[in-house]
Amino acid sequence: MDKKLYEYAQLLVLKGVNIQKGQTLVISSPVECAYFARLCMDVAYEAGCREVVMSWRDDYVTRKRYLLADDAVFDEVPEHIPAFNNGYAKSGAAFLSIAASDPENLKGVDPSRIKRNQRAVGKALAEYRELTSSNAVQWCIGAVPIPAWAKKVFPDLPEDEAMSALWEKIFTAVRVHGDMRAITRWQEHIERTSRRKQRLNDYRFKYLKYKNSIGTDLTVELPEGHFFEGVSEHSKSGIVFSPNIPTEELFTVPHRLGVNGTVVSAMPLVYNGTIIEDFKFTFKDGKIIDVSAKRGEEVLRDAIAADEGASYLGEVALVPYDSPIKQAGVLFYNTLYDENASCHFAFGSAYPCIEGADRLSPEELLSRGVNRSITHVDFMIGTSDMSIVGVTHDGKEVPVFVDGLFAF
Numbered sequence: 001m002d003k004k005l006y007e008y009a010q011l012l013v014l015k016g017v018n019i020q021k022g023q024t025l026v027i028s029s030p031v032e033c034a035y036f037a038r039l040c041m042d043v044a045y046e047a048g049c050r051e052v053v054m055s056w057r058d059d060y061v062t063r064k065r066y067l068l069a070d071d072a073v074f075d076e077v078p079e080h081i082p083a084f085n086n087g088y089a090k091s092g093a094a095f096l097s098i099a100a101s102d103p104e105n106l107k108g109v110d111p112s113r114i115k116r117n118q119r120a121v122g123k124a125l126a127e128y129r130e131l132t133s134s135n136a137v138q139w140c141i142g143a144v145p146i147p148a149w150a151k152k153v154f155p156d157l158p159e160d161e162a163m164s165a166l167w168e169k170i171f172t173a174v175r176v177h178g179d180m181r182a183i184t185r186w187q188e189h190i191e192r193t194s195r196r197k198q199r200l201n202d203y204r205f206k207y208l209k210y211k212n213s214i215g216t217d218l219t220v221e222l223p224e225g226h227f228f229e230g231v232s233e234h235s236k237s238g239i240v241f242s243p244n245i246p247t248e249e250l251f252t253v254p255h256r257l258g259v260n261g262t263v264v265s266a267m268p269l270v271y272n273g274t275i276i277e278d279f280k281f282t283f284k285d286g287k288i289i290d291v292s293a294k295r296g297e298e299v300l301r302d303a304i305a306a307d308e309g310a311s312y313l314g315e316v317a318l319v320p321y322d323s324p325i326k327q328a329g330v331l332f333y334n335t336l337y338d339e340n341a342s343c344h345f346a347f348g349s350a351y352p353c354i355e356g357a358d359r360l361s362p363e364e365l366l367s368r369g370v371n372r373s374i375t376h377v378d379f380m381i382g383t384s385d386m387s388i389v390g391v392t393h394d395g396k397e398v399p400v401f402v403d404g405l406f407a408f
Helices: 002-016 031-046 059-068 071-075 080-090 111-124 126-133 147-153 159-173 182-203 297-303 335-341 362-367
Strands: 024-030 051-057 094-099 139-143 207-211 217-221 250-252 259-264 269-271 274-284 287-295 313-318 344-348 376-380 387-391 397-402
Touching (some): 002 182, 024 031, 031 051, 071 111, 080 111, 139 335, 147 159, 159 335, 269 297, 287 297, 335 376
Parallel strands (some): 024 051, 094 139
Antiparallel strands (some): 207 217, 207 387, 250 313, 274 287, 313 344, 344 376, 387 397
């Protein structure tokens, strides 16, 4: 186990953020995962990191704040929070986030408090979001089990067995086998995915048309000059990094005004400590005009009302139904994992996957169809019978997905 943990830490630090000699690394971690965060710190210092800065989170503290804090605090963000993130980003630091939380930590919390806090934090961290989404800095998200999460995934197992089972699912998904070759396997994964990405970019589709048997019937316009990204990216300084580990997706930006039809969720969404199930969106001219859910509808409605851009799509992601995460055979209740088991969209802000984006102002990007918002929420829509057809600018229709799998 110790060997696998060290191999995983190496993968996140050396291949995920790809820390450089003399560079600062900011690690955000739950307090329950301190042992692993410290291991990542050790790896970073061994690689010549200038300094490792720790930023701690705690589910217990977060829940108590929402339940008991003075109501006014949910409309405020202390100045030191954006100063911390913006300051380190502008100084050239890299960021590693360890994702682990109780999927139902905020169950029973007043949704209006969550919405107001999200809005305040989104505005306060807008500059930091822009720096990360435009790859001005290297960043990576990985996950580590905690008992509350493990018990949600494996409710019939004792806590220690649930933790072990979730660790093994994670190790398999990130290609950690205990032989210290995870970085090599990840590079091979990058190379395979890059060949498929190049084919998608060669087509330069005008539209993608989605259909399946559970009710999705959606047409998504792609803006002029879009391109697909995935698995690895380049920072503005030319450093190759992997933002998400694991990841199986190839993603691009939809035109914010060019989405029409209905999309139905294929998996539950864990959002701000609430599980949302069996939901459906209807779009017209890009905007969500109708929403329903069997569970968590109020929270979902608040999420798409965070600001004007929250009710428009910001990401189109293609994931084959036979991905390693899907083959794990469990629902992870964690977006980092579940989004890589299924084709998905995100409502809210867009990663500017459009040619010349670094030379365009936010207003110019918006005019090109790149959505802007304080939020970005992935939701899963892929099924075993998902059909996706790409339509080129000259009207040619090209199968992209057949029965849930890439057609090429």
